[in-house]
Amino acid sequence: MDRGEVELSSSDGTVFKVATAVACVSKLIGTTLEESAEKERIPFSNIETETLKKVIRYCEHHKDQQAPKVKRIGQAMSKWDTEFFDEIRHGDSNLDSLFRVLVASDYLQIDSLTDLCCLKLADMTKGETTDEIRLLFKLESLHEHKTAFRLHDFLRWLEPSEALSSLLKQEDFLGLAWLILYLLKENLVEVTPLVRSIDFSDCKLSPQKFLLLLGCLPKSVEELKFGRSMFDGEGCTLLCGFLKALSDSGGEGAHVPSLRRLWFDGCNLDDEKAKQLFPSLPKELEELNLEGNREIGSAGWGSLGARLKGLEGLKKLKLQSCNLDDETAKQLFPSLPGGLEELNLSFMFSDPGCA
Incomplete structure (x- = not known):
């Protein structure tokens, strides 16, 4: 056989003669040929004929081109790649x-093709409801086929915390964000690094959709960041119910996160919302950020003071740019935990009209 070619065989024994330059788009094949220069046929018992044919076609097109780089979800593909995936998806x-x-x-180990497959999957979830996502990815049968679940490689492509925060900024990708959280919560996939922080601050979701996502938080989550939209309508009530359930569980449930850091900066909290929220803060809390909530008055701060007595592990409390006057401070400060390491009181204004 011409040394410029290599034979690749599929699971049923079908043989494809492929130019070596084409085959070596695969890092695995390239390494195999380097380690065994005389090898003329490489069998792939785990790849079906039609699949191998598609992969070879991709490699033929991209052998002389710079591999496409996927940098973000929602990124546009080239015309050829778009048509390639349309053909795969046909029927x-x-x-x-x-x-x-x-x-x-x-x-x-064809990294560019793996990334494009994942990009296509992510794009297909755009605008889908969570029920449609469940149907699309066959979630009903997940527990029966845990070891073979086919989204495992898809999720490995993502940097979990960063990807989730990016997805949550776009309501069209709510379904995919929910899917990722669901899989992580149910321990159906493993990703590295673990998801420790989720940023909801730029989300424009309804409180009900927030609650849907919060209900799927994996146990590894330690930090949540919220924005104003979380407190629209009945959002505060829903969030408080969620936090109270976590606090009551003590973070010891099989799939229950133990929240250590909560950010509510710029959430426009007032006395009523503060009196709802603060009693629900989880006892494991180590950092609380309330920056910029200048509508909280003495009643709200009094509620925080009462809760601080039970937050013995709190190490950081950020109250900068809040409307905290002298009298309220005198009520609040005696309740500060003894282990508090950082208290930020910069840009404090007693007059809400000050800038």
Whole structure:
């Protein structure tokens, strides 16, 4: 056989003669040929014929081109790549062909194809409801097929905390964000690093949708950041119910997160919301950020003072740019935990009209 070619065989023994330069788009094949220069045929018992054919076609097109780089979810593909994935998806209502290409590209170490498969999957969830996402990814059967669950490689592509925060800024990707949280919460996939922080501060979701996401928080989450939209309508009541349930559980449930850091900066909290929120703060709390909540008055701060007595592990309390006057401070400060390491009181104004 011409040394400029290599034979690749699929799971049923079908043989493809492929130019070596094309085959070496796969890092795995390139390494195999380097380690065994005389090897003329490389068998792939785990890759079906149609899938291998698609992968080879991709490699043929990209062998002389710079590999496409996926930098963000929602990124546009080239015309050729778009048509390539449209052909894969044609008549593939349950995504089997796309997932086979994803798994094959991951195994063959064709990083650009793996990334594009994941980008396509992410794009397909845009605008879908959570029920549609469940149907699309066959979530009903997850527990029966845990070890073979096909989204595992997809989620490995994501930097979990950063990806979630990015997705949550776009309501169209709510379904995908929910899906990722659900899988992590149920321990159906493993990702590195673990999801420790989720930033909801730029979300424009309804409180009900917030609650849907909060109900799927994985145990590894320690920090949540909220914005004003969380406190629209009945949002404060829903959030307090969620936090109270966590506090009552003590963070010891099998899938219950133990929240250490909560950020409510710029949430426009007033006395009524503060009196609802502060008693619900989890006892494991180590950092509380209330920066910029200048509508909280003496009643709200009094509620915080009462709760601080039970937050013995609190180490950081950020109250900068809050409307905290001398009298309120005298009521609040005696309740500060003995282990408090940082108290930020910068830019304090007793007159709400001050700037």
